[in-house]
Amino acid sequence: MMLNGEKKIARPFRWAMVGGGRLSQVGYKHRTGALRDNTAFKLVAGAFDIDAERGKEFGVNIGVDENRCYPDYKTMFAEEANREDGIEVVSIATPNGTHYEICKAALEAGLHVICEKPLFFTSEEGEEIKALAARKGKIVGVTYGFSGNQMLLQMRAMIEQGKIGDIRMVELQYTHGFSANDAADKTSAAQKWRVDPKVAGPSFVLGDLSTHTYYMSQLIMPQMKIKKLLCDRQSFVGSRAPLEDNAYVLMHYENGAVGRLWTSSVNTGCMDGHRIRIVGSKGSLEWWDNLGGELKYEVQGEPTQTLIRAMPYLDDSCNADERLGALHVEGLSDSWANIYLKFAIAMDAKNRNDEETLKNLVYPDIDAGLDGIRWIENCVRSADNGSTWVEFEYKKAALV
Amino acid sequence: MMLNGEKKIARPFRWAMVGGGRLSQVGYKHRTGALRDNTAFKLVAGAFDIDAERGKEFGVNIGVDENRCYPDYKTMFAEEANREDGIEVVSIATPNGTHYEICKAALEAGLHVICEKPLFFTSEEGEEIKALAARKGKIVGVTYGFSGNQMLLQMRAMIEQGKIGDIRMVELQYTHGFSANDAADKTSAAQKWRVDPKVAGPSFVLGDLSTHTYYMSQLIMPQMKIKKLLCDRQSFVGSRAPLEDNAYVLMHYENGAVGRLWTSSVNTGCMDGHRIRIVGSKGSLEWWDNLGGELKYEVQGEPTQTLIRAMPYLDDSCNADERLGALHVEGLSDSWANIYLKFAIAMDAKNRNDEETLKNLVYPDIDAGLDGIRWIENCVRSADNGSTWVEFEYKKAALV
Amino acid sequence: MMLNGEKKIARPFRWAMVGGGRLSQVGYKHRTGALRDNTAFKLVAGAFDIDAERGKEFGVNIGVDENRCYPDYKTMFAEEANREDGIEVVSIATPNGTHYEICKAALEAGLHVICEKPLFFTSEEGEEIKALAARKGKIVGVTYGFSGNQMLLQMRAMIEQGKIGDIRMVELQYTHGFSANDAADKTSAAQKWRVDPKVAGPSFVLGDLSTHTYYMSQLIMPQMKIKKLLCDRQSFVGSRAPLEDNAYVLMHYENGAVGRLWTSSVNTGCMDGHRIRIVGSKGSLEWWDNLGGELKYEVQGEPTQTLIRAMPYLDDSCNADERLGALHVEGLSDSWANIYLKFAIAMDAKNRNDEETLKNLVYPDIDAGLDGIRWIENCVRSADNGSTWVEFEYKKAALV
């Protein structure tokens, strides 16, 4: 049965956003995902903009009650807490450097949290928030929005079923060329903070781009753990240093597989999106988000196969997230809708202490967010150590 | 400025659906388009299913008040007319044979109408409804859902600007292979009526598929009129006769250009979607919906160009419908959202007697619906006359 | 066993060319094909150019003895007949209007003939030459050079084996845009005669381009016979009339299948080459010469397959023509080599009265040439009759 908007939970969650206002491109993706069916979320409040007036005007324009358009998140959390119909969950779509404090405040206010990537600057912060969420009985979801494409679940299923044999090589790529020069660094608010270490954290493209792809690789191959990696990063636009606008990573996995990741915002002229190839001893799987409804399956010595979205021969886990049916092109909007629906199902299950549901639900949770932070930490550590091999650390903060 | 969900009209229309329930694949596309931003439409009522009980359960599941889930459209129109907050517009997503009566009833009930294609069985019905809508001061929109892809507007702009010179050849294709055998004819409710002339009308794939592509061609080249055409249609699955499952059309345009269209549901194994190529004396434009964010522009003797969605070099009319931004794959959901937003803007303008807005708004209106009917009529007339050339008739019913 | 140049016949034929000199693009393709391995042909004489001096200089430059570079074909046939080591076979790469007389003279001189397409102006001429060749015990081969790609044999084998079921639709295309305007009509010797009916015959692109594609379709589906066709042709560059620079053909086959062919030299910006798609009741096959080592095989309801050149899973008849092996891109040169090798094998068999070999050899013979003429005749007859349906005539001249 395809998804068609019928409710999966008893009633939609009362939802608010921090950030994501008129000047934010990603804010609209959150709303598109959350409100796809109006059966999972209802947008009732927001602190949409650092400019309170602009934020209010924007909120009203998208249908939020004027009185629930707040000047800042603190006011929002405080005032909403006083309402009987107050918000239950908040999405955070602000620059990286503010994620930690807003996330913490939201959990302490008793809210579920959905947060942009990269989650925080350090894994210590991540562990602290994870522990806090656990104490509060709340979900923290991370918007790796691209990861909702169901063909990734098809890859996961086929790998688990042994369709490609033992994994040997992993090719990951997420690059574009929009920062090939520094024009936008100076003129675009959205770009300015991304190259400012105080706001962006210890990385530019490793955090902004590759955390998506790294999460996708974990989603596809949950059994694969990195043993060591080597990261070579560059700042081709010099003013961005120490933040990188291009990075290469080599990986060694615990099972003996190897891999590469390329992330870049200076891959001039490239409009590429995500490219993923998993090579096994028997066959390979390859996916590219621009033709995201196709999956190439290559078995050595046999004709190459192209698997296509919505077809009955796909795994049930893949088709469970189908919305439009064959011939009808899905895109990023549908992927975000899938992610947000799973957030809602997770929050509902959490509220009902339904650990069985939670255990079986594949979605970007706090651990996926933490893994993203650790990914960046390990990459930066290697890069700053002369681009040498480092053991991949899964360290936990003391308080956990 | 990209679309981000901020309201384009004062408040969302109160909207209902006839049909489009649990077993309908297209119903979800209507809701996805209409409710994308919750600032254009609000779904408040419905007669979603021929099985009233199933329809009510479904309506409740997608958030409609139980009391406004009606057993049939007549009851809905009657009861909603008694409410102060009654519906203002209805979408019709039922089998073809019912469009005319529901459309008529809706207009007579004072509602705007959005209707599935092909609109009706005959152009006489079309002219009658057009006249009725005019008298009632209402909009009739037609859901050529694919046509909302903004790269079609880019093609329109480039052609108008003379970028390809005089149009010489038009290649149109919309084919798939899902009816390569008759299995679904017997088992699928959605397919069964499509091959029954009493419900589907005088054609199968000409109406079901090619009306989309024909409309797209008009959208791209509004100045091009067909002078004569020849249609050769087949029923490869014999039980479908006289309805065709494959058809070829040759066209002669008034300016001397020629063209071809292929539509089929027996193009075995094809998962293709729409393919459009317009050849001019200087250059050509080509678009394929599976990579719908790309447009190939070929000037003889120069390197081939690929134009990509959301880039600043595109025409303003194209970028005005942009929602996700570069690198972020749009799909059919976004196209439907564009179409439905334009329906809302048209209805709002109509309500305000804002003819200026209406004049400049490019969307599939009643004339586009009528043209689709005429397209089928002309094709069927040619096919039934031994697949010979016929003058393209733009006849009007007497009452107009 | 792949082809590697080892001889297939006792010794190479002594070979000459008429035409194909310095200004001819196709002449080099003949030599590339014939001389690939130096075990099938040896170029020993030629009347390469209408300008005798230039022809001699050219001949010497490609290694032909100065004394065997003749001013014209008549002299060549006469003088070579006096030599003990005289030529045994001649290739004709001159404008269409001269094929008949040269071909006739060559056969009468006791030579095997290899001739450019389209063979002659009329099927009467074709039947006459066929009868003459039969009397003389000689081969007449026709250089549909593209048709030597072995993936076409793979298609033939798969269709014969029932892999796509009953054939329903045939899509043929061979178009380019190099004649989008009339510039070359005036300046290029090669183009000038092609648009002159006295030299080119009754068609431009139908003969120049579509005879290739039509032959390929016969090669792939030898059992398919056209029952009737309709041809709609245009002269977009008016000075070319009555010769067409664009043509559409619709076909009805005797088994109930239908088909289309598009040929054009005004498909502006198109660099496309041959495109062939054969749709059956179970599956489809699709091939495009630019990626001529790949064959798409689509079975409805199954993943799409891409078959790749040189792989063991291909049919023996396909791999028998393999030269370079997997990963190593073959192109048009290899296709011409395959065709010419088969000409040599046919001539050798003919000389030895080995009818068994001749019967099993798939190559473009006199009948393929005749079929090309008939194809043009039927198309032109339909086009000149108001683009109406005409029965496909396989008429034979009286003398046969």
Added chain:
Amino acid sequence: MMLNGEKKIARPFRWAMVGGGRLSQVGYKHRTGALRDNTAFKLVAGAFDIDAERGKEFGVNIGVDENRCYPDYKTMFAEEANREDGIEVVSIATPNGTHYEICKAALEAGLHVICEKPLFFTSEEGEEIKALAARKGKIVGVTYGFSGNQMLLQMRAMIEQGKIGDIRMVELQYTHGFSANDAADKTSAAQKWRVDPKVAGPSFVLGDLSTHTYYMSQLIMPQMKIKKLLCDRQSFVGSRAPLEDNAYVLMHYENGAVGRLWTSSVNTGCMDGHRIRIVGSKGSLEWWDNLGGELKYEVQGEPTQTLIRAMPYLDDSCNADERLGALHVEGLSDSWANIYLKFAIAMDAKNRNDEETLKNLVYPDIDAGLDGIRWIENCVRSADNGSTWVEFEYKKAALV
């Protein structure tokens, strides 16, 4: 003026092969390249096979005089030296481990040499042979056969003209999956020696595959020098150790650019061939050998361009190597023909002491061969040092 087989040198060289017999796939490529036009080389002798009888039979079958089919190269060099019409140049298509001794013997016998890659095991051997060739006044060409594709010269020209700005990133790939398991290691003579260090030398895929791609990168960007590199190599089929069947290389160039190379014979199911992408500060160039007549040119912020073979807008240096013309697919055969023609021109110039011609001729010479050896040496040194960064050494042997 396109190439059409007219002679570029006074007379063809008398040519022989060592190896390349019936069981050799590459031998046929040599002959296809050398003998394309019969105006550059004439095959007159050979020691084609380690099995002398089979070699003789083979030689006769491809047209070599029985008396000049020799049992081994030593005999051939000795006996041919006694003939007035003895060989002038020899091609070596034997397993890697024999290149050095045969090359040396050939030069000492006064022959020009054309040799398979990788040239020798060590750069010391390379320097020795280079010095020997210099003393003897002979050419040593290396058959990086793929590098003759003229679109690589187009890339070279565009980069030199500043069309992509400063080079920042270099992506090189040459992978396949034919050795995904060890089946062929045991059964195929051609594969067996490739995984035997005594015959293959210090590497498998680095030498067998990546030397091609590395040379192509030098051809495209002659000004780019590697400063340091890091190589991570694996033997996924354990029995191949220490020889790698997969390798990743990271590169730092002297101008600050970075790069990656991937070579593999265990990229399961991959039928890919060469992929090259050069990213500059203004634009990027991308080429893939399977569609080797196309070149993607991407300038940030502009429509993507695809440049197509044989078009007048290409650089003269590119079109100078054109043979078939637009629409007519070239392949590997044409590339080998280009390479071999340049060998002939170089040898002819060398014989005439025409240093001007030699200076301007771009072809894989002894230095290109030496660079390939050094590439392997540096990669292996890094890999064997724990996959760490090593300075790229361009060391010269003492004797030079």
